[in-house]
Amino acid sequence: MGRAPCCDKNSVKRGPWSPEEDAKLKAYIDHFGTGGNWIALPQKIGLKRCGKSCRLRWLNYLRPNIKHGGFSEEEDNIICSLYISIGSRWSVIAAQLPGRTDNDVKNYWNTRLKKKLLGRRKQSSFSRISSTNPDSNGVEDSSSSQALSNSALERLQLHMQLQNPISFFNNHALWPKLHPFQEKKLLQSLNESFSPVMQYAFPSPQQGDGQKVDTYRQLVDSDTRQQDHPKFSNSSVVGLENSLNGITSPDSYIPFSSGHHAMDLTIVSRAGVVEPADAAAQPDPNFQSEFENFLNSKTYGFALQEDKIGEFGCFKEMNGSWDGMNWRSNDFETKDSSNSWDSASVLQFEGMFQDYELGYNV
């Protein structure tokens, strides 16, 4: 039994608003405000609209100082950065963009920005998977596509594409400036939390790691049983196992990502030397070659290559530096009242790790 609708759908008008309706609503709110009750408002002004519809129309279109379209690169950067950090909390993201509504930001992300950032990269990553998996026939593996929620997958991909998490975590100079206690707390929480990516970043094979894998696998099994669309696939477990059993050993630990690879979990697992479920498969020669080149390059920093940066138009103004997008390190020092980035900066950094925890439900 669903809840009662907020209005009688048969007696209210739906669909696009006419200029007359807009004028009525705007004139009333300009003079009297909303009166604190959107549901009662349409009756007061003689509009055959649902109160919620009035509220939405006002907030998204009629409200003063609303901007439509023409998102700047600065705004792109903010949206990308916040999406990576906090996910699809559009109202929070929109709050950082004066004149933008959550609906606008959401639409912009879904229709343009996401494609701009993930579109071609996704394609290339899938083709890479396909090329190494003779069974896939070039079709995206449904199990891997369901491994994570769309949002989590997108954000994970963005992480992998826009940042090299391993080199990032190994190079503290790239970290945002934190107060000492914040950094201590962060490191503490990283050590306490269990995340595959953290394992890559801080490889410290210890007794009990196998147990962690077991625990993780139990989570996955539980997840699979409980949900129609489990957040985890077997490949993510394989990736985790590889991360613990293989490449995270002190000698073999290698920052295998060159940063510009669009690596989803399947690729992560494949990069982990041998994937048990696919042990007989030969590594993609192209990937192998790129991998070796990377190892020879000794550029373990943020290794976004020039040509790859060019694919991310919205970042091209940042001179190859990520500071402008993700790590407003100055935010902790310069309290600029003209922008509202302070809280967001904290969110960004905390959210980056929460993201992985959420993604893995750990």
Added chain:
DNA sequence: AACATCATCAACCGCCATCCA
């Protein structure tokens, strides 16, 4: 020119949180 497909975005839907009697 006609049709199909794609991209965009305003609007809707339904869930959850909060308020208040």
Added chain:
DNA sequence: GTGGATGGCGGTTGATGATGT
């Protein structure tokens, strides 16, 4: 404490225009 009313939010839909064939 409880339950209804309302606000707020994120996900989704569908109309419309643009573009491709």
